[in-house]
Amino acid sequence: MFMTRNxxxxxxxxxxxQALLGKRLATGLSHREQHGHTTTWLENQIPDAVAFxxxxxxxxxxxRICAAHRVPVIPFGTGTSLEGHVNAPMGGISVDVSGMDKxxxxxxxxxxxxxxxxxxxxxxxxxxxxxxxxFPVDPGANASLGGMASTRASGxxxxxxxxxxxxxLSLEAVLPSGEVVRTASRARKSSAGYDLTRLMVGAEGxxxxxxxxxxxxxxxxxxxxxxxxxxxxxxxxxxxAQEVIQLALPVARMEFLDEAAVGYxxxxxxxxxxxxxxxxxxxxxxPGSLAEQTEAFAELARDNxxxxxxxxxxxxxxxxxWRARHDFYLAALGLFPGRVGFSTDVCVPVSHLAECxTASRARLDELGLIGTNIGHVGDGNFHTLVFVDPQDPExxxxxxxxxxxxxxxxxxxxxxxxxxHGIGQGKMKYLGKELGDGAxxxxxxxxxxxxxxxxxxxxxxx
Numbered sequence: 408m409f410m411t412r413n414x415x416x417x418x419x420x421x422x423x424x425q426a427l428l429g430k431r432l433a434t435g436l437s438h439r440e441q442h443g444h445t446t447t448w449l450e451n452q453i454p455d456a457v458a459f460x461x462x463x464x465x466x467x468x469x470x471r472i473c474a475a476h477r478v479p480v481i482p483f484g485t486g487t488s489l490e491g492h493v494n495a496p497m498g499g500i501s502v503d504v505s506g507m508d509k510x511x512x513x514x515x516x517x518x519x520x521x522x523x524x525x526x527x528x529x530x531x532x533x534x535x536x537x538x539x540x541x542f543p544v545d546p547g548a549n550a551s552l553g554g555m556a557s558t559r560a561s562g563x564x565x566x567x568x569x570x571x572x573x574x575x576l577s578l579e580a581v582l583p584s585g586e587v588v589r590t591a592s593r594a595r596k597s598s599a600g601y602d603l604t605r606l607m608v609g610a611e612g613x614x615x616x617x618x619x620x621x622x623x624x625x626x627x628x629x630x631x632x633x634x635x636x637x638x639x640x641x642x643x644x645x646x647x648a649q650e651v652i653q654l655a656l657p658v659a660r661m662e663f664l665d666e667a668a669v670g671y672x673x674x675x676x677x678x679x680x681x682x683x684x685x686x687x688x689x690x691x692x693x694p695g696s697l698a699e700q701t702e703a704f705a706e707l708a709r710d711n712x713x714x715x716x717x718x719x720x721x722x723x724x725x726x727x728x729w730r731a732r733h734d735f736y737l738a739a740l741g742l743f744p745g746r747v748g749f750s751t752d753v754c755v756p757v758s759h760l761a762e763c764x765t766a767s768r769a770r771l772d773e774l775g776l777i778g779t780n781i782g783h784v785g786d787g788n789f790h791t792l793v794f795v796d797p798q799d800p801e802x803x804x805x806x807x808x809x810x811x812x813x814x815x816x817x818x819x820x821x822x823x824x825x826x827x828h829g830i831g832q833g834k835m836k837y838l839g840k841e842l843g844d845g846a847x848x849x850x851x852x853x854x855x856x857x858x859x860x861x862x863x864x865x866x867x868x869x
Contacts, residue, residue, distance in 0.1 A: 411497060412497050412498050413476070413477050413478060413497075413498075416476035416477045416478045417455050417476070417478050417498055417499065419476045420472055420473050420475075420476040420478040420500060421434065421455060421456050421500075423472045423476075424456065424458055424469060424472055424500065427465075427468060427469070427472070428458055428459070428465075428469075431458065431459040431460075431461070432456055432457070432458050432459075433456065433457040433459070434455070434456045434457075436453075438457045439453040439454055439455070439456070439457060439501075440453050441486070442454055442457045442481075442483050442486065442493060442495075442501040442503065443493065443494055443495055443501070444486050444493070445486075445488070445489070445490075445491045445492075445493065445494060446486070446487060446488070446489055446736075446748075446750075447489045447490070447491075447747075447748060447749065447750045447833070448747050448748065448749045448750075448795065448803075448806075449490070449491040449494065449832055449833055450494075451494070452491075452494040452495050452496050453495060454479075454481055454495035454498060454499055454500060454501040455495070455498045455499060455500065456500050456501070457483075457500070457501045457503055458500050458501070458502050458503065459503045459505075459506055460502055460503065460504055460506065460507060461506050461507060462507065463507075463579065463581065463587060463618040463619065466502060466504070466581045466616050466618055467581050467585050467587060468585075469500065469502055470502075470581050470582075470583065470584075470585045470616065470862075471584075471585035473499070473500055473862055474583060474584060474585060474860060474862055477860055477862060478498075478499050478500060478862060479495060479497050479498065479499025479500070479862050479863075479864070479865050480499060480500055480502055480583070480616070480862050480863055480864065481493060481494075481495050481499055481500070481501045481502065481612065481864050482501075482502055482504065482553070482554075482557065482612040482616045482617070482864060483501045483502060483503045483504070483505075484504060484505060484524060484525065484550065484551030484553050484554030484555075484557075485505065485527065485548070485549070485550050485551045485554060487546075487548040487549075487550045487554070488554065488558055488828070488829065488831065489750050489828045489829075489831075489833075490825075490828050490829050490830065490831025490832060490833040490834055491831045491832035491833055491867070492557075492558065492611055492612065492829060492831040492832075492864070492867060494831075494832060494866075496832070496865070496866040497865055497866060499862075502616060504523070504524045504525045504551070504553055504616070504618070505525040505551065506525060507523035507524055507525040507553075507618065508523055508525035508526050508527075508530070509522070509523050509526070510522050510523075510526060510531065510534050511523065511619070513534075513535075513538070515538050515539070515540060517593065518540060518623065518624045518625070518626075519576060519593060519621055519622060519623055519624060520535070520542075520621070520622050520624060521619060521620070521621045521622075522552055522619070522620055522622065523553075523618070523619060523620075524551060524552060524553020524554070524556075524616075524617045524618060524619070524620065525551050525553065526551065526552050527549045527550065527551050527552065528542060528544065528545065528546075528549060528550060528552060528555065529549045531552065535624065539626060539627050540624040540625065540626060540627060541624065541625060541626075541627050542574070542622060542624055542625070543564045543567075543568035543574075543625045544560060544561060544562060544564065544565070544568065544569075544570065544571055544574055545562040545563050545564045546560045546561065546562035546827065547562055547563065547732075547733045547736075548733075552620055552622070553617045553618075553620065555571050556571050556575050556578065556607070556608050556617055556620055557607075557608075557609070557610065557611055557612050557617060558571075558609065558611055558827075558828070558829040559571050559572055559608050559609030559827070559829065560827055561783070561786075561788070561826070561827045562783065562827065563660045563662060563729075563732070563783055564659060564660055565783055565785070565786055565788075565827075566652075566658055566659070566660065566661055566783065566785030566786050567657065567658065567659040567660075567691070567785075568625055568659070570827070571608055571609075572605060572608050572609065573623070574622050574623045575604055575608050575620055575621070575622060575623075576591065576593055576594075576595070576604070576621045576622065576623055577589060577590050577591035577592060577593060577604055577620075577621045578590050578591075578604055578607055578608070578617050578619060578620045578621065579617070579618050579619035579620075580607055580614075580615035580616060580617050580618060581615055581616045581618055582614070582615045582857060582858075583614075583615065583857065583858040583859075583860065583862050583863045587618070588603070588615075590603035590604040590606075590607060591603065591604045593621055595623075606853070609829070611829050611830065611831060611864065611867050611868055612863065612864040612867070613854060613858070613863050613864045613865075613867055613868055614853070614854065614857050614858060614863060615857070615863060616863075628659070628691030628692060629692065629693050629694070630691075630692060630693060630694045630697050630720065631659075631689060631690070631691055631697075631720065631722070631725065632689070632690045632697040632698075632700070632701050632718055632719070632720045633687075633688065633689050633690075633718060633719055633720075633724065633725035633728060633729075634686075634687075634688045634689075634690070634701050634704055634705070634716070634717070634718035634719075635680070635685060635686065635687050635688070635715075635716070635717055635718070635728070636685070636686045636688075636704070636705075636708040636713045636715065636716045636717075637680070637681040637683040637684070637685050637713060637714050637715040637716075638683060638684045638685070638686070638708075638711065638712060638713055638714065639683065639684075639712050639714060640684060641665060641684050641761065641764050641765045641768060641780075642761050642765055643684070643711045643712045643713070644663055644684040644685070644686050644711075645663065645760045645761035645764050645765075645784060646711055646761050647686060647707060647708050647711045647713070648661055648663060648686060648757070648760065648784040648785060649757050649758060649760060649761065650707055650711070651688075651704065651707065651785070652757050652785060653757075654703075654707070656700055656703055656704060656707075657690065657691075657692065657696075657700060658688055658689070658690060658700075658704075658785060659689045659690055659691040660687070660688060660689040660729075660783075660785075661686060661687075661688045661689075661783070661784055661785035662686070662687040662688075662732055662781065662782070662783060662784070663684070663685070663686055663687075663764070663780070663781060663782045663784040663789065664684070664685045664687065664732075664779075664780075664781050665684050665764075665768055665779055665780045665781070666682060666683055666684055667778070667779040667780075668685075668735065668739075668779040668780065668781045669681070669682055669683065669684070669685050670682055671735070671738070671739040671742055671779065672731045672732070672735060672738070674742060675731070675734070675735075675738035675739065675741065675742060676727075676730075676731040676734070676738065678727065678728060678731050681714065681715050683714060683715075686708070686784075687728060687729075687732060688704060689725065689729075690704075694720075697720065701718045704716075704718075705718070732781075735781065736748065736750065736792065739779070739792060739794075740794070743777065743794045745796065745797075745798075746777075746794040746795055746796055746797070747794075747795055747797050748792050748793070748794060748795070749778075749791075749792070749793040749794075749795050749806045749807075749809075749810060750790065750791075750792050750793075750828075751790065751791055751793075751810050751813060751814075751828070751833075752782075752788060752789065752790040752791075752825055752826050752827060752828045753788075753789065753813055753814060753816070753817035753822055753823065753824060753825065753826060754786065754787050754788040754789075754817065754822050754823050754825070754826025754827075755787045755817050755820045755821070755822030755823075756787055756820070756821060756822065757784075757785075757786070757787045759787070759820040759821070759822065760784055760787050760789070762820070763789070763816055763817065763820055763822070764780055764782070764784075764789055766816060767780055767789070767791055767813060767816070768780055770809060770812060770813070771791070771793070771809065774805045774808065774809055775805065776793050776794075776802075776805060776806060776809060777793070777794045778791055778792055778793035778794060778809075779791070779792055783826075783827075786826070787822065787826070788826035788827060791809075791810075791813060793806045793809060793810075811837075814834070814837040814840075815837075815840070818837065818840055818841050823841060824837035824838065824840070824841050830867065830868045831867050831868070832866065832867060835867075835868065835869065838868065838869075847869070850868070850869070851869060854868075854869070
């Protein structure tokens with residue numbers, strides 16, 4: 408497998424792709440920088456050209472040209488991933504599928520839909536609005552569905568509706584050879600051979616480029632209620648989250664913000680929340696069931712020392728709070744001009760959540776770092792955002808020390824180094840610690856078998 412730039416091959420491939428795509432092959436620096444862009448602290452490694460594909464047939468031909476010249480291919484959707492997935496460490500061609508943005512077939516009677524990979528989650532839900540159905544996976548960013556499948560995305564609603572792993576019924580992909588494969592039928596279950604859909608979901612573009620997805624939809628809830636609860640400490644908030652899950656309260660979203668995060672949200676969005684650790688929840692169901700659920704949560708929160716509990720069925724109020732949560736990353740960065748964000752995530756069994764989040768906060772303070780913890784705590788997933796001065800090598804070194812410590816902490820508690828961001832470039836050194844040499848060898852064998860030339864998003868995962 409090559410791991411260095413193939414200058415002659417890149418030159419030949421760019422020439423062949425210009426003949427194929429014309430103006431839809433961009434070689435200007437601004438396009439290339441945008442497509443090597445990563446929304447976190449990793450270095451921007453730009454491709455040599457950007458190919459704007461409009462069909463599966465075009466993706467096939469692009470991949471065949473790159474394979475013939477042994478040139479890397481880097482799939483690109485909207486570029487919202489956080490671990491360097493769209494970087495081009497050996498150069499090559501970024502294949503932008505954002506123009507493949509059609510909803511191909513909607514089947515309300517089967518509660519599924521087939522889309523191209525450039526369709527975004529917000530676009531899909533807009534088109535579904537009149538059907539009584541919606542696509543529930545919500546990573547916060549308006550990501551493309553192909554990218555969400557590639558990184559096995561989840562988000563705020565995973566506690567009830569699952570992750571992309573649970574929502575992709577089948578997909579079509581172009582393999583590194585240029586061959587097109589379909590991984591499964593539309594059946595809701597199957598015992599037919601290897602589960603190729605799950606193999607591609609979470610492969611981070613290292614095994615092929617997704618060109619079509621068939622997705623399971625969910626019924627739009629009859630009614631929605633939002634709730635907030637403030638707590639005297641992190642332990643009490645996380646303990647409440649754990650008990651919500653253990654008591655099987657049918658929560659649809661459950662987000663945790665530590666005191667620092669609440670302060671950032673108040674400053675950036677003026678939402679007037681108490682400056683204390685917070686749980687932000689949402690319940691879906693009938694009006695009667697929502698009243699029972701919110702009352703049960705309120706009682707549980709108060710038993711754990713909640714200092715303030717409130718709920719509302721008003722859509723504008725709920726939207727205001729969730730928009731503040733979704734905008735948190737960029738809004739918080741705006742409060743620290745000149746700094747960049749080290750954003751990392753881990754996931755632990757819910758029974759270890761309070762211990763790990765408390766330790767995470769203490770470690771940030773011990774290292775003298777500016778940072779905060781938030782998370783989708785219903786499934787044990789939490790994120791830390793550290794604000795780093797890029798002109799201060801010592802500050803960056805402490806942030807890197809913290810990220811390594813946090814990943815080790817999660818693994819030591821039988822958790823994972825990433826609940827939803829993926830491995831990409833940033834988490835590679837922790838994957839072996841988590842899974843062991845045998846699992847890594849098995850993954851490498853799959854990669855070698857499908858992509859023997861190592862052209863498909865090289866330098867990621869391994």
